[in-house]
Amino acid sequence: xxxxxxxxxxxxxxxxxxxxxxxxxxxxxxxxxxxxxxxxxxxxxxxxxxxxxxxxxxxxxxxxxxxxxxxxxxxxxxxxxxxxxxxxxxxxxxxxxxxxxxxxxxxxxxxxxxxxxxxxxxxxxxxxxxxxxxxxxxxxxxxxxxxxxxxxxxxxxxxxxxxxxxxxxxxxxxxxxxxxxxxxxxxxxxxxxxxxxxxxxxxxxxxxxxxxxxxxxxxxxxxxxxxxxxxxxxxxxxxxxxxxxxxxxxxxxxxxxxxxxxxxxxxxxxxxxxxxxxxxxxxxxxxxxxxxxxxxxxxxxxxxxxxxxxxxxxxxxxxxxxxxxxxxxxxxxxxxxxxxxxxxxxxxxxxxxxxxxxxxx
Numbered sequence: 135x136x137x138x139x140x141x142x143x144x145x146x147x148x149x150x151x152x153x154x155x156x157x158x159x160x161x162x163x164x165x166x167x168x169x170x171x172x173x174x175x176x177x178x179x180x181x182x183x184x185x186x187x188x189x190x191x192x193x194x195x196x197x198x199x200x201x202x203x204x205x206x207x208x209x210x211x212x213x214x215x216x217x218x219x220x221x222x223x224x225x226x227x228x229x230x231x232x233x234x235x236x237x238x239x240x241x242x243x244x245x246x247x248x249x250x251x252x253x254x255x256x257x258x259x260x261x262x263x264x265x266x267x268x269x270x271x272x273x274x275x276x277x278x279x280x281x282x283x284x285x286x287x288x289x290x291x292x293x294x295x296x297x298x299x300x301x302x303x304x305x306x307x308x309x310x311x312x313x314x315x316x317x318x319x320x321x322x323x324x325x326x327x328x329x330x331x332x333x334x335x336x337x338x339x340x341x342x343x344x345x346x347x348x349x350x351x352x353x354x355x356x357x358x359x360x361x362x363x364x365x366x367x368x369x370x371x372x373x374x375x376x377x378x379x380x381x382x383x384x385x386x387x388x389x390x391x392x393x394x395x396x397x398x399x400x401x402x403x404x405x406x407x408x409x410x411x412x413x414x415x416x417x418x419x420x421x422x423x424x425x426x427x428x429x430x431x432x433x434x435x436x437x438x439x440x441x442x443x444x445x446x447x448x449x450x451x452x453x454x455x456x457x458x459x460x461x462x463x464x465x466x467x468x469x470x471x472x473x474x475x476x477x478x479x480x481x482x483x484x485x486x487x488x489x490x491x492x493x494x495x
Contacts, residue, residue: 139466142217143183145172151187151213151221158208159195167194180217181252181294187221188228199233203240210247219248227253231260238268246279252295254287262300266307273311278320284311285326291333305334309345317355324359331363335375339367343374351379368422369440371483381482382419387448388412389479389486398492401462401470405491407477408457413448421446423456424480430473430493440480462493470495 148171152164170190178186195202206222213219223244230237237257241250257265272284286292288308290301301308308330315327334342343364351357360378367375373383394407413419423443428436441460448454464470472495478488 139217140178140180140183143175143180143187143221145175147218148172148175148187148190151209154209154212155194155205158212159205163194167191170194184217184221184224185228188224191221191225192229199229200236202229203236207240207243210244213247215247217248219244220252223248223250223253226250227256231257234261234264238265241283242272242275242280245283246277249279249286250283251286251292254283255292255295255298258288258298258301259296262298262307266311270310270314273314278318278322281315281318281320282323282326285315285323285330289326289330289333291336302337305338305341316349316359317353319355324355325362328359328362328365331359332366335364335367339372339374343367343378346378365442369424369442369480369483371480376422376482380420381422381445383482385419385421385482385484386413386415387419387421387481387486388414389481390453392479392487392489394477394489394491396491398494399462401464401493401495404459404461405477406457406459407489408455409479410453410455411446411448411481412453413451416450418450419448421448421481422483424483425458425488426478426480426485427460428476428478429468430471430475432471434473436476438478443479 148168152167155162155167156164167190170193171187175183175186195205203226206225210219210222223241226237226240226244230240234257241254244250254265254269266288269284269288272280275281288298288301288311290298290305312327312330315323318324318327331342331346346360349356349360351360364375364378376383390410390412392407392409394405399405411423422445424440425443426438426440428438430436443458444456446454462470470493472493474490474492476488476490479486
């Protein structure tokens with residue numbers, strides 16, 4: 135399947151960028167830029183295409199780095215934003231290490247039009263504490279894109295980027311950033327803070343749970359961050375994480391009448407499943423109900439992905455009916471393979487049962 139994301143940087147896009155640069159910078163060699171940016175483009179992934187464009191920019195922009203930054207600052211508002219703008223911070227991340235202050239100012243500006251999350255990591259890897267000091271200031275910025283960069287760029291395990299091994303080993307240096315953002319009014323920022331906490335939970339769950347213990351769950355934005363940030367621990371049934379939200383640590387429930395249809399389906403069709411959840415306890419129980427879909431891999435092995443279903447309060451000896459519909463389709467981040475897939479129901483991280491279906495692609 136063709137990767138639609140990488141086509142955001144195709145020949146037409148680079149022609150657009152060349153035209154904009156020619157308008158901004160008199161004498162810009164747009165023909166050379168296009169030749170460099172489009173040669174060998176086809177087999178490259180999205181991030182490789184971004185770097186390919188960065189190389190072309192370096193070859194054709196003024197060689198004086200601060201002068202080149204001034205051109206990029208004029209270009210950024212004219213692009214479409216999103217992934218299209220990622221090439222400009224990438225230029226800073228690759229070429230800006232001899233000009234730390236100018237590069238920090240550039241990322242502070244450019245991230246508003248795309249994101250500097252990948253570029254800032256190049257500085258964190260080389261000079262962690264100096265860069266974090268700047269990012270602590272960004273955490274108090276009035277612009278949500280800048281505040282998000284403070285959290286997202288310092289994530290220990292940011293997807294599509296290299297790990298920040300120093301923060302994987304010790305997440306404490308980023309704590310002042312997250313403390314400033316733990317009740318941020320922006321959902322965009324809160325998602326990043328939660329994902330940062332989830333990164334930490336994979337290496338330091340006990341440390342994380344101790345650190346967030348005083349956080350005020352009466353504050354809705356903070357409670358939202360905590361619930362999402364501890365999601366991996368909750369899905370795994372970690373008793374300490376469950377207690378943070380007053381979920382029942384060791385629930386006594388039974389799965390009954392599990393049903394799944396169709397037993398065979400093709401890519402693009404909808405899978406439906408349902409079941410009864412019966413309490414066998416004399417007490418009310420607070421439960422996190424999830425389901426794991428074991429996807430077939432190209433190798434023939436399967437790998438589970440856990441999805442959230444519902445949070446429920448189950449009265450003593452009560453029974454609750456639950457169901458879900460899910461369309462099976464390919465994404466950029468997941469390609470389905472034919473074969474037998476399994477669905478399992480989890481309650482507070484414990485597998486209760488499930489069923490299987492066969493997928494034809």
